[in-house]
Amino acid sequence: MAGTDVDVAVVGAGLAGLATAVDLTAANLTVVVFERGDRPGGRVATDRVDGFTLDRGFQVLNTSYPQVVRRLDLDALEPRSFSPGALVRYGHGLHRVADPRRSPGYLSSTLFSELLPWRSKVALAAYLAEVAVMPASRLREREETTAAEALRRRGLDGPPTERFLRPFLSGVLGEDGLETSSRFVDLVLRSFLRGRTVVPATGMSAIPEQLAARLPDGTVRYGTTVEQVGRGQVHHAGGTTRARAVVVATDPTGAGRLLPSMPVPAMRALTTCYHAAPVPPLAEPTLVLDAEERVVANSVVLTAAAPSYSPDERALVATSVLGPDRDGPPIREDVVRRRLAFLYGVPTDDWEHLRTVVVTHALPAATPPLGDLRRTVDLGDGMFVTGDHRDTPSIQGALASGTRTARAVLRSLA
Ligand SMILES: Cc1cc2nc3c(=O)[nH]c(=O)nc-3n(C[C@H](O)[C@H](O)[C@H](O)COP(=O)(O)OP(=O)(O)OC[C@H]3O[C@@H](n4cnc5c(N)ncnc54)[C@H](O)[C@@H]3O)c2cc1C
Known part of the structure; x- marks a missing residue:
């Protein structure tokens, strides 16, 4: 030396x-x-605000990430799990999309949900089963294009993309044009299908x-x-x-x-609105997706998974919104809150706005070719x-x- x-x-x-x-x-x-x-x-990063634990932008850890298995002492993080799958607000219903192998209790609600026509359900299930079982090394070798194009080639454009994949992926990718590499999207879906999504009890x-x-x-x-x-x-x-x-x-x-x-x-921007609700709008720790207007990307009652994120009985709701775009208008909390009333089907006037976290440089764009x-x-x-x-x-x-x-x-x- x-x-x-x-x-x-x-x-x-x-x-x-x-x-x-x-x-x-x-x-x-x-x-x-x-x-x-x-x-x-x-x-x-994590901040404490009025006794609440607020991650600097809603984030989750996936337990199937190879590096998580290899590097982290997961038990020491006291992981608090979300339920796999999602609830999709479409029309007047909240429709469940869950993997019946992992959530047998939701088999009939997923199968008989009116979110997708039968043919779409079969095509979506076949695609998801394929990415869940195929080794990551093979997924990385498949032909690469944009996610939108890959889904179209598989006949998954239309309802499966518009009512589930686009809203689900938008919060993960920080974009809703599905311009991201199909290879990365396959790997993202694979990790959601194979692992649990968790937050540490004391914050990310x-x-x-x-x-x-x-x-x-x-x-x-x-x-x-x-x-x-x-x-x-x-x-x-x-x-x-x-x-x-x-x-x-x-x-x-x-x-x-x-x-x-x-x-x-290019960097993708993400905004998270944190609200304290006197009564949890949903008992389940499940991602709620906005499939129609896509005012928000997703929302979750964080305390349903991790009660330690709240100092008392109030529920902590985290809502992710894409943007703001560089020259676009800022995200409006009142607009988000109104949309949450529709998504959860409960009044949100008495929710307390704790903080809006804007991360303009949240994620690097992962467009093809990667x-x-x-x-x-x-x-x-x-x-x-x-x-x-x-x-x-x-x-x-x-x-x-x-x-x-x-x-x-x-x-x-x-
Ligand atoms: C809102 C949001 C949500 C996300 N959601 C998820 C999710 O759910 N799941 C998931 O897996 N990933 C998620 N991510 C992505 C994940 O957090 C990042 O990919 C990852 O943390 C990037 O780590 P990094 O070490 O590459 O970079 P960074 O975390 O950016 O680290 C770079 C460090 O360098 C320091 N630095 C910069 N310049 C200098 C300098 N000149 N001198 C000294 N220090 C410097 C910075 O202060 C910083 O500490 C999310 C990210 C955000 C922002």
Whole structure:
């Protein structure tokens, strides 16, 4: 290590940076992580507001993500589960869409729901069964196009897309044009069909906190913005740190700033409106979808899954809305609240608006061609880049990217 301060300098303590640092310290390298914020986790964050636990944008952890299985101590997170499937508001009914294999109790309500014609139900069930059982490696090799085009080719345009897939996927992808890569969409659906969606009892920030706790004390230097990186050097307000390898683990826009050759993807915006309701509008911890006007992408009574998110008997309702678009109008809470009255079929005038969380740079667009969904992380000359924009826009993608990057660093320093 002659002439350097550390083996590896990592810029950013989001999930990707943390995963990289955990693997490199486990391999006995000296690592420093520079983080401009005052906590680990980046886009995975939690705030306490009037005793409520509000994640910085409604997010869930999928227990079937390979990186979750590999890296996280799930029990220690005290996961609180949502029921699989969704309730879709269409016409005057709330229609259930559930996987009958996993929720046998909902077999007849799913089969006999009037949401879809029989032929559509059969086509949708065949598609979902296929992505649920096919190995991920094979899904990554299937012909790639936009999700909209892939669904059309399978005869799933019309009711299955409009009344279920588009509303369901919009909140996950941050877009409702289904412009996202069909390969990523297949993998997203696969993980929903195979795993449980959960939140940690104390909020999503418990995930990065668990990873950060595995690093030697003092590894992460909070409140330190990196202004410039170069071969073997990181420049920040505290001076210059010399390292054998430099890993840029910032958000995609930050990576474009520090590494001018890095393409910056379009970013999807997501807004979450949090309300406290004196009485839960629904007893079940199930996603409610807005299939007709799509004013909101989805809504859920969070406390039906995780009562610990509320300080008392009041229910916490999280509602995700796409946008705001760059030049579009801001999302209006009163419009959302009116729509929620229709979706849940209860008055919402006495709901308390706790907070609206706007994340303009929530998810990098994952439009085709993504290839095998893994972009290079080794830029040569001891420079590396990691993050969800190098893999897929998800917790799985960020952690997987960190894993690949740590391996690449170890190879290059060997
Ligand atoms: C509202 C919302 C909902 C989501 N829902 C889900 C979901 O349900 N399921 C799912 O799997 N995923 C979801 N995601 C996506 C997931 O949270 C992200 O893909 C993932 O957290 C990205 O991690 P990252 O490490 O790549 O980047 P980031 O989390 O952006 O981390 C980058 C870090 O770098 C730091 N940084 C940036 N520039 C500098 C600099 N110059 N110097 C020092 N530090 C710097 C930042 O402060 C940040 O901590 C959601 C995201 C949002 C915002």
